[in-house]
Amino acid sequence: YGDFNQKIDYVFKIVLIGDSAVGKSQLLARFARNEFNLESKATIGVEFQTKTLVIDNKNVKAQIWDTAGRERYRAVTSAYYRGGLRNSGDMLIRTLLYMLIGNKCNLGTLRAVPIEDAQEFAERENLYFMETSALEKTNVESAFMTTLTEIYWIIN
């Protein structure tokens, strides 16, 4: 770990859920390592990556879980709630925030979902919404940072 000596104030978990091939793994690769692979292999099971960043002068470690896309939403969220307490001084706070992401926005006219439909859905369901492109880096940082910052302000 590069952050060996770093004091971590918060660990936030993010779980990427969605149909396979929508770009979950590449969004994560782009955010965590600034990498992108056009021949991305299907994710088997679940894996996570971490990235530590600063929010409000606090060191926040984002632990981002990537899934194979077949998981049932509820099963996944409850599974990731478990664990997380490493020493008795830690406090586990449960809070949920949802961000709807429309990835591959660089594909323009090939889009599967009209932006108005996505916006309408997000408003109705009270979700944050962003269109991203892991390929072109569009809004990737912003989508993760918005999510993490919102979580931070919910619990502070």
Ligand code: GDP
């Ligand atoms: P996952 O199954 O949701 O994890 O999807 P992947 O991250 O494996 O991506 C599936 C395919 O879509 C791969 O070929 C990626 O290179 C491609 N892909 C991912 N993000 C984008 C994007 O923003 N734009 C375009 N054009 N292709 C993307």
Ligand code: MG
């Ligand atoms: Mg994947």
